[in-house]
Amino acid sequence: MPACQTNTDLARLATSGIRRFTALANQTPGCVKLTLGEPEFDTPxxxxxxxxxxxxxxxxxxxxxxxxxxxxxxxxxxxxxxxxxxxxxxxxxxxxxxxxxxxxxxxxxxxxxxxxxxxxxxxxxxxxxxxxxxxxxxxxxxxxxxxxxxxxxxxxxxxxxxxxxxxxxxxxxxxxxxxxxxxxxxxxxxxxxxxxxxxxxxxxxxxxxxxxxxxxxxxxxxxxxxxxxxxxxxxxxxxxxxxxxxxxxxxxxxxxxxxxxxxxxxxxxxxxxxxxxxGLGIDEMVDTYKTRRDLVCSRLDAMGLSFNSPGGAFYSFPRIDSFGMSSEEFCERAIREAGVALVPGSCFGVEGFARLSYCVSDSDLETGLERLGEFTGSLGGVSF
Ligand SMILES: Cc1ncc(COP(=O)(O)O)c(C=O)c1O
The missing domain is CATH 3.40.640.10 (Type I PLP-dependent aspartate aminotransferase-like (Major domain))
Incomplete structure (x- = not known):
């Protein structure tokens, strides 16, 4: 039986790239996911x-x-x-x-x-x-x-x-x-x-x-x-x-x-x-994100990656175009070779960048940044 006709404009769209890369990370044992915009805090x-x-x-x-x-x-x-x-x-x-x-x-x-x-x-x-x-x-x-x-x-x-x-x-x-x-x-x-x-x-x-x-x-x-x-x-x-x-x-x-x-x-x-x-203040969570933001910026600097300093939210979007590969390839290799997951810039409509989310636990962020530093170092960047 022929398939039902569906919304052709919708059919042309790919499913969420963020979910796709998170799924790839989930299939990789021990991978640290810096992919989702999902606060790790519990609702107060x-x-x-x-x-x-x-x-x-x-x-x-x-x-x-x-x-x-x-x-x-x-x-x-x-x-x-x-x-x-x-x-x-x-x-x-x-x-x-x-x-x-x-x-x-x-x-x-x-x-x-x-x-x-x-x-x-x-x-x-x-x-x-x-x-x-x-x-x-x-x-x-x-x-x-x-x-x-x-x-x-x-x-x-x-x-x-x-x-x-x-x-x-x-x-x-x-x-x-x-x-x-x-x-x-x-x-x-x-x-x-x-x-x-x-x-x-x-x-x-x-x-x-x-x-x-x-x-x-x-x-x-x-x-x-x-x-x-x-x-x-x-x-x-x-x-x-x-x-x-x-x-x-x-x-x-x-x-x-x-x-x-x-x-x-x-x-x-x-x-x-x-x-x-x-009616509830959120200063504690904001302070935590700010501390993590500062950590991410200093580590990306140490890796020699360039980025615009993020003034809010919980993401950083470093340039990765100097490594001579697409953002998808960079992120796939980071998962497979270094056990750290980011989201390719292509998922947000631009090439040459990757999104790193820092609304994860301090220990995951620390491990993820360490692995990212080793990975970029192995590609010829500054090893962290
Ligand atoms: C920019 C932006 N707008 C909207 C949303 C969706 O938010 P909500 O959970 O309220 O649907 C998100 C979620 O990540 C987002 O990043």
Missing amino acids: EPIREAVAESLSRGLTHYPPNNGRPELLSALSAYMRGHGLSYDVDELIVTCGATEALSASLLALLNPGDEVIVPVPAFGLYETIVRAAHGTYVPLDTSEYGFQIREEELESVITPRTRAIIITSPNNPTGCIYTPETLDAVANCAVRHGFCVICDDVYNRLVYDAGYERFAVRHPELRERTIVVDSFSKPWAMTGWRLGWLAAAPSLKSQVEKMHQYLVSSVPAFLQDAAVVAL
Whole structure:
């Protein structure tokens, strides 16, 4: 029997490269995985306790589509505390940033509409844009320290440009956008009338001064900005699948329709726990990541690898092009020959780099860096 016809735009896409390289690492006994963006910390106890309490109170029915009123109020207050003014009716609680991004793009795009994505970038964006029959327009930033220059951005804008997705701190580079980058995006968005989707999932994981969020710096673009945030990274809640988005009513009313038909709502009994999370400090985790960031930078320096210093998130993205092989080959050989797994730059849309994730235990990070140093040393780099 012939196979069913499926979405051809989706069928053309490969499965997640990050998962592929993690699977390869899993098949290699003793391999240290520096591949996933998955905090190794446990979700703090008070958040977990709140779920038990919600279940015992019987919060097991459909909640309001956009979120329980208590959580929406807490989110509005939390965002105000971070310089963003959104009322409860401008917020949607989502199944992670993943669903927030999916609902936003599905709500925005008509077939053939273009979405600009500065690369390297998180692979999810391309998948959603293509699955929604949009046109994915990568903008290579690797020659400009992973910043966006106005003339480069201008050069990829067309009358079909509907949105740009910006991520700061960035996955995979860890870089933070400069005010010049944010202004370049704002200037083009005003001139050409497209939306700015801010994937701010790493906004609490910042280690250097000077970080600014697009929506805080450019409130005049509020009507065409969507802010996406998540509980996953700051509170080590990746498995909870909890995030949210904020947008002015004209945009939010369309995204809300998509959200209702995609998932209806987020599990009721998780939402009071999310309120607890918003009230918890995360300084200890941030300090730990900062210490690891410093360690990674000093070790990469010692290996003679060049990289842009990551100001946030928990990734570093060193150049590996001097070794004369593709990023896939470099990462495959690192797994097989040295027992350390990184993710090739090609998985994020650029060649010549590899992503190293440092949200792993101190001992795994230490061993992984040692093995990476031996591996690059064996390829003719500086041996660590
Ligand atoms: C840049 C970026 N956006 C979104 C997500 C997805 O986050 P969530 O777990 O909230 O769906 C990730 C996860 O790694 C990410 O790195």
